[in-house]
Amino acid sequence: MSLFNEEELKKVEEIKSHYPQSQAALLPVLWMVQEKEGWISEDSMKYVGDLLKVSYEHILGVVTFYTMFNKQPRGKFHLQICTNVSCMLRGGYDLYKYASEKLGINNNETTKDGLFTIEEVECLGSCGTAPMIQVNNKEYYENLTVESFGKLIEDFKNSH
Amino acid sequence: MTKIILKDIPDLHKIDVYEANGGYQSIRKAIKEMSPDDVTNVVKSSNLRGRGGACFPTGLKWTFMPKQTEKPKYLCCNGDESEPGSFKDREIFEKNPHQFIEGTLLACYAMGIKAAYVYIRGEYFKWINLLQDALDDAYKKGYVGKNILGSDFSTDIYIHRGAGAYICGEESALMNSVEGKRGYPRVKPPFPAANGLWGCPTTINNIETLATVPEIIKNGAEWFTQIGAPKHPGTLLFGVSGHVNKPGVYELPTGTPLMTIINDVCGGVLGGKKIKMVIPGGSSMPPLTPEECLTAKMDNESLKEFGSSIGTAGVMVMNEDTDLLKVLIRIAKFYYHESCGQCTPCREGTGWLLRILKRIDAGHGRISDLDLLTSVALNIEGNTICALGDAAAWPVKWTIKKFRADFEACVSKDDVDVPVLNKVHSMR
Numbered sequence: 001m002s003l004f005n006e007e008e009l010k011k012v013e014e015i016k017s018h019y020p021q022s023q024a025a026l027l028p029v030l031w032m033v034q035e036k037e038g039w040i041s042e043d044s045m046k047y048v049g050d051l052l053k054v055s056y057e058h059i060l061g062v063v064t065f066y067t068m069f070n071k072q073p074r075g076k077f078h079l080q081i082c083t084n085v086s087c088m089l090r091g092g093y094d095l096y097k098y099a100s101e102k103l104g105i106n107n108n109e110t111t112k113d114g115l116f117t118i119e120e121v122e123c124l125g126s127c128g129t130a131p132m133i134q135v136n137n138k139e140y141y142e143n144l145t146v147e148s149f150g151k152l153i154e155d156f157k158n159s160h
Numbered sequence: 161m162t163k164i165i166l167k168d169i170p171d172l173h174k175i176d177v178y179e180a181n182g183g184y185q186s187i188r189k190a191i192k193e194m195s196p197d198d199v200t201n202v203v204k205s206s207n208l209r210g211r212g213g214a215c216f217p218t219g220l221k222w223t224f225m226p227k228q229t230e231k232p233k234y235l236c237c238n239g240d241e242s243e244p245g246s247f248k249d250r251e252i253f254e255k256n257p258h259q260f261i262e263g264t265l266l267a268c269y270a271m272g273i274k275a276a277y278v279y280i281r282g283e284y285f286k287w288i289n290l291l292q293d294a295l296d297d298a299y300k301k302g303y304v305g306k307n308i309l310g311s312d313f314s315t316d317i318y319i320h321r322g323a324g325a326y327i328c329g330e331e332s333a334l335m336n337s338v339e340g341k342r343g344y345p346r347v348k349p350p351f352p353a354a355n356g357l358w359g360c361p362t363t364i365n366n367i368e369t370l371a372t373v374p375e376i377i378k379n380g381a382e383w384f385t386q387i388g389a390p391k392h393p394g395t396l397l398f399g400v401s402g403h404v405n406k407p408g409v410y411e412l413p414t415g416t417p418l419m420t421i422i423n424d425v426c427g428g429v430l431g432g433k434k435i436k437m438v439i440p441g442g443s444s445m446p447p448l449t450p451e452e453c454l455t456a457k458m459d460n461e462s463l464k465e466f467g468s469s470i471g472t473a474g475v476m477v478m479n480e481d482t483d484l485l486k487v488l489i490r491i492a493k494f495y496y497h498e499s500c501g502q503c504t505p506c507r508e509g510t511g512w513l514l515r516i517l518k519r520i521d522a523g524h525g526r527i528s529d530l531d532l533l534t535s536v537a538l539n540i541e542g543n544t545i546c547a548l549g550d551a552a553a554w555p556v557k558w559t560i561k562k563f564r565a566d567f568e569a570c571v572s573k574d575d576v577d578v579p580v581l582n583k584v585h586s587m588r
Contacts, residue, residue: 018275018318019338020232020358026340027323031282054340065342065500068282068324084244085443085490086401086476122326122494123244123443124283127401127474128408138285 003047008032012051022052026062030069034137039070067121068137075110075117077156080134083120086127091145095131096120098146102153115160116153162387164375164395165256165368166411173290175297178258184303186377187265191311194377199270203373206381207393212238212329212366213442213471215392215460218373221363224353225271231360235267235276236338239367240322240329242281243442243551244494245474248397249367251409253280253287256371257294261317263370265304266377268315271363275316278367279334282323292319326498330546331364333500344500345546368397389415389459396473398458403430403479414459414470418448421458422477433479437563441471443491444551446558467558484566488559489517495552506549509540513556525571530560 004012011032015025029052033044045059063069070078079099083092099118103111110117126132129142133149141152171177178184190199204219225233237260241249252260264276280288295317298304306314320338322328328337332346335357356362372394376384385393392414398421401407405427412421418438422429429435435450440458446468448456456463460470478487496510516533519525537553544550560567 018316021339023340024338027337028321031321031323052340058341061342062340066282066323066325068322083490084494085439085487086245088487088490089402089476089478089482122497123242123246125241125247125250125281127245127247127476128399130401130407134283137282140286 001043001047003033003036003044004051008036016052023054023058025052026054026059027066030059030063034070039073073110074136076115076160078117078119078136079153080119080121080124080137082122082124082126082130082132082134084123086123087130087132090130092131094146095133095144095149098149099153102150115157162395162413163411164387165252165259165371165397166409167256172256173254173258173294175258175294175301178256182378183258183374184262184301186374187262187269187303188309190266190269190377191309191313196270196272199266199377202377202381203270204381206376206384207391208369208372208376208384209392209460210366211368211372211396211472213243213469215470218365218369221353221365222267222271224351225361225363226353227272229361232275233271233273234357234360234362235264235271235273236331236334236357236362236364237264237276237278237367237370238329238331238334238364239278239280239284240326240334241284241367241472242326242329242498243444243472243474244491245399245401245439245442245476246472247399247401248409248473250284250287251397252367252371253284253291253294257291258298259374260291260367260371261295261298261304263373264317265308265315266373267363267365267370269313273315273363275318277338277357278317278319279328279338280319280321281328282321288319288321295319325500326494327500327546327548330548333546334364335362342500344502345548347545388413389457389461391461392459392470396458396470398425399472399474400426400477401474402477403433403482404428404477405430412458415457415462418453418456418458418475421475422453426477429477429479431479433481435477436480436482437478437484437487437559439474439476439478439555440468442474443476443494444554445469445471446554447562449562484559484563485517485521485570488556489514489521491555492517492552495548499548499552503544503549505540505543506552509536509549510552512536513552517556520567520570527568527571527573529571530564530567533557534560 015028016022049056081096103116132142200222208218209215239249325343327333328343330345333343337343352362395411398410438448452466492514496514499506499510501507537557540549541553
């Protein structure tokens with residue numbers, strides 16, 4: 001299996017040069033894998049293990065420790081809805097319930113068409129602009145209402 | 161009003177604007193006119209205390225680093241910022257990243273460090289990119305890298321992206337995470353200054369702490385000690401959230417009265433309602449009652465009076481309609497989720513706290529559950545490797561203590577019986 005192309009392998013070498021030990025490059029390289037594949041499979045973990053000379057078992061331990069590493073494929077739009085206190089006070093659970101009912105899925109489930117996954121997540125450090133969600137570990141959508149969230153979901157659907 | 165970090169200068173995040181406003185002059189001054197010890201001494205006499213929650217004196221921490229050592233030394237800049245209610249460091253990455261970079265350089269210069277790792281929570285994708293852009297510009301201009309400003313001082317700064325684990329904000333878990341491991345806190349001693357990253361001397365400082373340092377070097381220690389509360393001087397980036405009209409991050413002197421922040425700065429409580437409870441410094445900090453809010457001043461020493469602490473200065477305001485049981489359940493759920501699982505009192509205790517609270521919410525609570533919760537909390541507190549256990553125990557212990565009547569209203573007055581205790585077991 002050759003997951004990374006030449007350019008990506010160069011990037012791995014560059015990352016490794018930041019640290020005195022190659023194992024330290026594990027989190028950044030796992031991020032590269034997830035960026036490319038959308039999740040981190042057993043094969044990918046073995047590939048990364050060979051690349052960084054780290055055992056598969058160690059990598060499995062790391063991948064399962066960190067919530068943001070996807071252990072299975074996610075929907076095209078992974079809606080990460082914060083329900084921690086500051087968001088809860090401003091309607092975070094309303095957003096979660098709305099998405100769950102509208103899309104007909106529960107926490108960590110994916111719609112049959114593979115478009116949406118919803119996940120109830122912990123505080124995303126956006127408490128002053130609550131309630132809010134993150135999509136695909138990237139963009140923040142802040143100061144949401146049920147209405148604006150509904151429109152956002154429609155926009156995602158249409159952009160597909 | 162003195163602002164040290166979030167100054168009212170448009171486009172301050174751009175390197176040329178930062179330079180035009182005196183940026184990178186402190187590191188220039190340090191390299192040209194000061195010895196590394198001079199820098200540490202200024203920080204020490206400024207009485208700057210860490211902004212990550214523990215309020216440890218920064219200059220003193222720097223003196224713990226060994227001077228005579230064969231090993232390389234490291235700095236970790238803690239931007240994990242995962243304590244619920246905290247959202248200040250992202251403001252620094254967005255509005256004034258170069259001042260943070262300059263502070264990092266000063267820390268490296270003072271301690272003889274050649275590599276610094278900025279650990280930023282994985283969710284802050286946007287802010288990681290913003291800081292990387294700033295860092296690239298600083299490298300291009302010769303402020304970071306080899307032979308900084310033509311001197312023999314060299315240091316590299318690297319960003320390390322986390323992947324969603326609150327515990328990695330704990331300094332030794334952070335180091336394990338940088339090393340490519342699960343974020344398990346380490347047993348201390350040995351302390352990081354003796355045995356940190358890869359077994360080498362390491363210092364860990366919060367982003368806001370480091371961003372404050374250039375102004376201290378520029379204006380002097382005495383200038384800094386005059387700002388805010390004498391025992392906890394300077395400004396803090398208060399992140400105010402919850403039921404206020406204008407939530408957000410506001411830089412104010414330490415010791416600012418809480419009601420000034422809520423009423424004058426944040427436009428009052430949402431809907432003109434009364435306050436029910438305020439958490440002054442992120443969800444792990446003991447809460448304040450409405451009466452306590454009236455006299456509370458926002459610095460570490462003043463909040464001790466109410467059994468609380470400034471924490472990360474993440475102020476969470478709750479109005480009179482708030483269901484405190486629901487709030488406490490949500491807080492307990494967070495710490496249960498984030499416990500790394502190494503220590504039995506925390507791994508098991510956080511689950512017990514959550515299950516008992518949920519049982520009360522389901523209408524099966526007994527009056528003795530309130531003492532049971534307190535007892536579980538007391539058995540976690542102080543019995544774990546790191547402070548996550550304390551962080552989980554404090555809100556439960558203190559919220560029940562300070563708002564007992566609210567919780568008594570949620571439970572039946574009868575005493576607990578054995579079948580109910582058994583039921584707790586079956587709720588696993």
